[in-house]
Amino acid sequence: MKRPFLLFFILTLLLILFEIARVYFIMPFPGSQLGLDGTSAQASLGQVELAYWLHTNGVWLRVLGLLLLAYPAFLVISKPRQTWQRYVAGLLLIVYGGVLYMVNQEMMADHMFLQPRHKQVVPLSQNKISLDKLVLGFAADGQATAYPIQLIGYHHQVRDTVGGQSVMVTYCTVCRTGRVFSPVAAGKTDEFRLVGMDHFNAMFEDKNTGSWWRQATGEAIAGPLRGQTLPELSARQMTLREWAAEHPNTRVLQADTTFATEFSQMKNYERGLSKGKLTRRDSVSWQPKSWVIGVETGNHTKAFDWNQLQEKRIMSDAVGSEPVLVALSSDNVSFGVWSRRIHSRLLTFHYVAGQLIDLETRSQWTWRGRSVSGPLAGTQLTAVPNAYQEFWHSWHSFHPDTEI
Template sequence: MRNNTNPLLFWTGIFLLFFPGLLHAYLLMPFPGSQNLEAIKLCYYLEKIILPLRIIGGLMLVWYLVKYFTKNTMRGMIVKGSVFVLLLGSLYVTDIEYKASSMFEEPKTVRFANAIENKVPESYIVLGVVNNGVAKAYPLIYLGYHHKVQDNVGTLPVLVTYCTMCRTGRVFSPMVNGARQTFRLVGARHYNAIIEDQTTGSWWYQATGEAAVGPMAGAKLNDVYYEQSTLGAWLNKHPSSLILQPDSHFRSDYDDLKNYDRKQPVDKDSTLKNKDSLVRKSWLVGVIINKQPKGYNWRKLEKVRLLNDQVGTTPLLIALENDSLTFHAWNRRIDGKDLSFKIDTAGQLTDKETASVWDWDGLCTAGTEKGKRLTKVQAYQEYRHSWLHFHPTTLFWEGELKMLSYLP
């Protein structure tokens, strides 16, 4: 008479112990096909039940081992034992190797230096924040690995973030319901970093600061204005700025991002003959004015360097500095009149109406408008596919000054 080995108990225990964790890791990492699925709610609730399911699955396997394992044939014991051992290795994959907080650790030391003691090359790109006369610069090469730095600029709490998968930075207030939060990196959805606040456990998209799921779903973190610039250009405007220094524990991780801020993917694609072609990872500068998003082709901006544009009723100036890496967006309306700008032969910003000279911080330094300042507009650099996903109604400037079209 054949012994009852109760295989359903074994395979159910295997499923509960391993499959939820594998699915969770697949959906929260950029594996083929995973990021295109609308699965953030599944990921969120899956994370809540993984541990209970593992406990149930583990108990089922222990019961199976005690009650039924020895009733298997030798071949059956080898097959089941091999499956268990192989899948046991998946716990390392799901809980360590592909766990976002393990792959991209928090800085162990957050240290700043002034321009004299600074060790960061001035050619590096930074996110710069100013508050009440205190300026701080956060190099992308460090932010890109850590994904976030939780800090203060003067008395202002800030959450400085950067996602290399969508190539964009954001700075937020870490205050939720009046309390400062500590955030952890969860993973990614739609190629954008997902962070979780400690108190409510809600999941927030880095690209928008919006809570996608959890008790705060639908809420939005308050934005803090920042500028993306080379460190040299930033220090020209803010010579007393403090600069985030590298954490020596992560030197090799920083090295992996060498030249990240210099070359577009199209430049590395030997099969693409027309380097001006728009692809998923083409860079753009994005703005949102009165809820209307607009994107500007980075390669075309590099060529013209300055663009007098308009979004709705707002006259806009987009400009790149001489380093072709530092960019700005300003409202070009002063005292009710719209100014049109150009870059003169000396590389200075001048307006055509009054011939006044303006610096790269938007301040008029000479001419009839001396002392007046252009209003800064928050602008972001981002991959085209990411910007379009989060801002599907985007208008797009592709190189012709009057061309407006929806991104395909």
């Protein structure tokens, strides 16, 4: 072998690049993710497939590379033609070892964002979470639970049982997407770990098949279950105060003191005051990090501008064939989306002098979609289940045909 050092150098460099590539395509490094310009998430599937191939074939690729490296490494270290080659080779091996450790121990998503070690879900009477904190609320079979965004935003997912039903409560701070899923993949209850990001959205890997699932849609985008979706469960975002007013017997997820520092770093996020490049809020409408309310009915989607909602308090429109009312609470952060149909009657709502009135019967309503006076007193509008607050870039990326 005439040039063992050159071969050693090339093989070591390839091993280093391989380890970097394994994490580069699924973490928010410069140029690694697409989507902040609002382009379709389909554009990034090629690099996700490449990342998945590197991930699933990582062991044998690494072993093959090390076997190929062994002989030139022996020639360079034991019989170097020049002393400097031995030192450079040793340095390269140290660099490779450092990269190997960093990628597999420090930079993997599930090593950066950990699950609760001491999970506490307590009755409201024992709650220590401020009532003004935003929560993702879920109720089933007479039991309700509130999950503070400050907590699940760090954990990214929390497993729980509500009303006897196993649930997977998820949140992605970079997309501002909160979703609750039934953790059932291919007909079996499964475990999931945070594996990285796709299009700036959290991505989970199931334990049974190793498929990768997109958090914003619950769709498997790589692996044996590609194309399948996790069953989504309807959840609502509001302050704990408003959630507790609707569900006075609610339970509340408490902070695991193990992660006090991480939770402290999240305290400004929920109100849009984060300074982080990926988690900050654009105050101007229809910018990548602007807030929208995304609503989905059937095959139709529409995005409603959060700034306009705060100004008008309500927005009456239609998503596909479904007439909807988007209403904001007086706290300026809790919201609800309701169908404007009452049996065969279609209602038209106006917000006048601090009161929400329908023009057809002049009944008065709350932002919760309940009539409190007039001919329709006691009537409750039907909630639209798929309604979310998220960043505009996220909604547009995963719903490229959305109306606005």
